[in-house]
Amino acid sequence: MASAIELIGITKRFPGVLANDNVNLTVEEGEIHAVCGENGAGKSTLMKILYGMQPPDEGTMRIFGEERVFNSPNEAIDIGIGMVHQHFMLANQLTVLENVILGAEPTKKGGLIDFNKASAHLDEVGKAYGLTVDPFDLVESLAVGERQRVEIIKVLFRGAKILIFDEPTAVLVPQEVEELFRNMRELKANGATIIFIDHKLEEVLEIADTITVLRQGRTVETVKPANVSAAFLAELMVGAELPKPQLTAAKPGEAIGIELNEVTVLDSDERPIVDNVSLKVRQGEILGIAGVEGNGQHELVAAILGTTKTETGRIALMGNDIINSSVRQRRENGLGYIPQDRQEEGLLLTAPLWENAALGHQTSKPFSGGWRQWFIDRGGSRSQTERIRKEYDVRTPNVEVSAHALSGGNQQKLIVGREMVSEPSVLVASHPTRGIDVGAQAAVWKQIREARSRGLATLLISADLDELIGLSDVIVVMFRGRVVAKLDPSEITPRSLGAYMTGAALEEGAE
């Protein structure tokens, strides 16, 4: 019998990034196959290719033994592939039934929706796979786990035989995870094939029949859960060879740049997303935060910057409490910020470079100030931008072009430059080299190191472990909103770091 899915030699390139590099994946019919890997390992890209959202640059796909090329998800759906999205794609004001049939409505003569037929079919699907949801409930009245079940039914309703689950447990509480796993086993028992993307190792080991690990766009290994431990998987994900720290730490000063004291931030469901975190970064020190994405790093950064509300706890910038300060006051008092997504949070794409250089610093010299403090100093802004262009090697014809004309690496160098030339006392750098080429990456690293030797206190959040270990003086690991470990980068092993990041160390410690 042919395998359900065979991906052979899949390669996908994005500008400056090799997302998938000759990836091979074979999924047998009727199994639960987990695909794990770090952020940026290429899992999502691979699934998007399989689901027809993006064409691969190279490689072939065989579904149930037949070679396929998809131009759109509709073609994938037609031959029985369905995707259960991580972020639910449901209309809250509609009923379960209406949501399920949305876009695939059975119709009567004259174009009217045949609700009887739809609900009968829904019943059939629900019974066949053991999934129960009242079809006439409004989606907004459902709990998160139930909504996910609606997503699954939606996919089955369209006749899917292969289901892709994109990090389905990320939004669930433990009890809901158990329920999901029961449903997944039920699906499998009824002949469905499941691909399951996750990076929580204990979950993967519990539910999967086969596990494929991706790292940096390549398939590392395919293993059976019975033969491996969580720690071994972590090592596979993170990579066995971590580079030695390239630089011994410059001696940090005594003064504390930024201090967080028992900081808690709540998410929209009032659950703590940052849970009682205390940190201290001294001047001339780089503190790296490791962690799988979605464990509270982003919210922690927002709390420091002041764009999100801190529920409890204190934050002190250079010894001054800033809990009640606005974002602007914090920035004026020496807080620099490199956002994780330069286009979303860092740039005004349609504005000229010199205006982009002013953003975040428009209240201070040389962008404004002096006797004309309410005006933008256009001359001063332009010459400052020229300076950034020269010192930070931003490749651009002039400072009048709009930001979207620059490549990603040059956009990032502009952002790093604008934060650095203002000589902040504390820098929060969130994934400062994500998605840029090697040359630009090296330049950014050099800038951060030089700033450290001038006494900058840096909080570095990164998914790139090379970067974290190479730059940081101390590394802390965040897991489920908490700081679970404080490590010395010179003594770190891939096993220990991976175990902490995926929570495996906590499980072992508890036993």
Add this chain to the structure above:
Amino acid sequence: MKRETFRQIALALAAPVAAVLFASIASSIFLLIAGSNPFTAYGDMFEYGSKLEIQVDILNRATPLYISGVAAAIGFRMNLFNIGVEGQYRLAAIVAAYVGASVSLPAVFHVALILLVAMLVGGAYAGVAGVLKVTRGVNEVISTIMLNAIAISGLIAWLVREWQAGGKVDSTGANLGVGTEPIDESGLIPNINSWLEVFTREIGKGKELTGILLVAIAVGVLYHILINRTRFGFDLRATGMNPFAARAGGVPDKRMVLGAMVLSGVVAGLVGMGEIAKLGRFSPNFVGGLGFAGIAVALLGRNHPGGIAIGALLFAFLDTASGVLQVTGSASREIVFIMQGIILLAAVIAYEVVQRFRIREEARLASALLAEETT
């Protein structure tokens, strides 16, 4: 370099020229369908519009359109849609007329007081929508539309009764009818015919060029300085371009929403001042629709101070010159509404096309220059 400058100017002009050209062709088709000769109709309009007295009418019409356009544009620059200019200027006009009629002051102070009251009322009324958005998250489109209804068919209808001059007669002995008390001569902005007559001949037929034109020019200059030169303007534009980046850059989002809304209302308050100066009071047949026309003019002018001026003049020309069509009978007067609609639609599309072209061009230029540099 010279070629580049030429290119840039050509690009900037491409969109409006294409839009007007397309609109003329499309309108001609409508005229032909209606059985009129488009050339005769356009010819009549241009001939009529070339008369000095008609040009005064056009300027008088363009002046409030321009102010209204700027009021809308202030909001648009930060993706804030103040649909309430209509209600703001009318409410501002009646309160200003009432206050103006109840005091007597030397001319300069009297005029200044009336303008100030109008601006304050406009700003305060727009501020209601701003406060609702900031504190309760109410979408400003919904709230300003509702505030329009409250102002026009509620507050103003009530105030007109409350403040009416009831049965009084003017100097010629005619009954004043419903409306506020007349404002003393000292409170009425004089016409500026003499300013225009410096360049041309004497203006006849009793036409008066509104003095508010000077206020409109000042509003345009201040708008340009505020938006393009000040920190407030930078924050405002940054929020419009990318609210997340602006927020991370320390722009106080709520304060900006409130500030932009109030400022838009302050300018909106001035829209009806020309009419007040002309009538000397507020009456129930006070000019309406300027707020909505201002939105169209702002769109046409791309929120640019100069662009809005061109848009206001174009719309004012069409509004005014169309009057002649009824006289000559060469076409139906309503054709100008069709033309205005088509111009607006064509302009929005043409701007988008040119913008995309410009973005590609810029990226190409940037990479070409880099390639040159590295080889």
